[in-house]
Amino acid sequence: MTTPVSSMALVLVGSVIGSLGAIFLKSGAHAVNRHWTSIAFNWRLAVGIGTYMASSVLFVKGMSNGELSVLFPLVSLGYVCTLAWSRLFFHEAITKVKLAGVGLILIGIAFLGLGSR
Amino acid sequence: MTPVTSPPQVHVPDPAKRKLAIFIVLACTLLVALGQYLIKLGANRLSHAGFLATMIGIFTIPQLFAGYCLYGLFTVMFIYALRHGELSILYPLIALGYVWVTITAVLAFHESMNPLKILGLLIIISGVAVLGWGGGSK
Numbered sequence: 001m002t003t004p005v006s007s008m009a010l011v012l013v014g015s016v017i018g019s020l021g022a023i024f025l026k027s028g029a030h031a032v033n034r035h036w037t038s039i040a041f042n043w044r045l046a047v048g049i050g051t052y053m054a055s056s057v058l059f060v061k062g063m064s065n066g067e068l069s070v071l072f073p074l075v076s077l078g079y080v081c082t083l084a085w086s087r088l089f090f091h092e093a094i095t096k097v098k099l100a101g102v103g104l105i106l107i108g109i110a111f112l113g114l115g116s117r
Numbered sequence: 118m119t120p121v122t123s124p125p126q127v128h129v130p131d132p133a134k135r136k137l138a139i140f141i142v143l144a145c146t147l148l149v150a151l152g153q154y155l156i157k158l159g160a161n162r163l164s165h166a167g168f169l170a171t172m173i174g175i176f177t178i179p180q181l182f183a184g185y186c187l188y189g190l191f192t193v194m195f196i197y198a199l200r201h202g203e204l205s206i207l208y209p210l211i212a213l214g215y216v217w218v219t220i221t222a223v224l225a226f227h228e229s230m231n232p233l234k235i236l237g238l239l240i241i242i243s244g245v246a247v248l249g250w251g252g253g254s255k
Contacts, residue, residue: 104244
């Protein structure tokens with residue numbers, strides 16, 4: 001079984017979109033206060049939830065054909081993107097601990113994908 | 118008298134809340150795995166349904182409805198956690214979901230387990246542990 005490029009593209013775009021959605025969720029979360037309007041009219045949360053749903057649709061479409069050993073590592077690229085976005089938008093430091101943790105997760109997911117052949 | 122302008126919202130990291138945020142996200146991964154299990158169970162009843170039937174099914178098939186409710190609960194809790202923790206720590210923690218999903222697939226849907234998968238799961242768990250401990254103790 002080979003993995004179509006279209007599946008790879010869907011999953012890759014899905015994981016990048018998902019990591020972008022997390023930025024909106026976090027900035028929206030900081031805008032929430034005691035007023036209900038801060039949740040109901042919170043466009044950042046709405047965009048965040050919307051992009052999350054879009055990314056899960058892309059994942060399901062992409063995962064429906066192709067090898068998990070190829071597609072799983074692409075999903076985990078979203079975690080790498082998040083390190084970059086977090087530094088860019090929230091001034092979070094990229095520490096050795098974070099690189100080690102995300103690196104281990106990437107390797108683990110790659111093995112899991114290989115085992116799912 | 119109330120001040121005209123609200124005080125500036127400075128994000129001060131609170132170590133106790135950072136730990137709580139990490140714990141919430143880790144617990145949330147269980148919710149997602151349970152949600153996915155229920156959705157998979159429910160989805161088996163709509164394998165050939167079209168878009169409209171699927172949309173109706175989300176509300177009429179109990180397993181699907183419960184599964185999506187758990188997703189909603191996850192989202193609310195994740196947003197709460199993001200208020201108090203670093204995105205670069207909390208987002209990768211969701212990878213713990215791979216561990217629960219693989220275990221569920223083996224136990225409930227009788228997928229095979231093999232040494233590569235077990236190795237992968239152990240490495241994912243170690244990565245999550247590094248992030249969890251490193252991120253909570255700063």
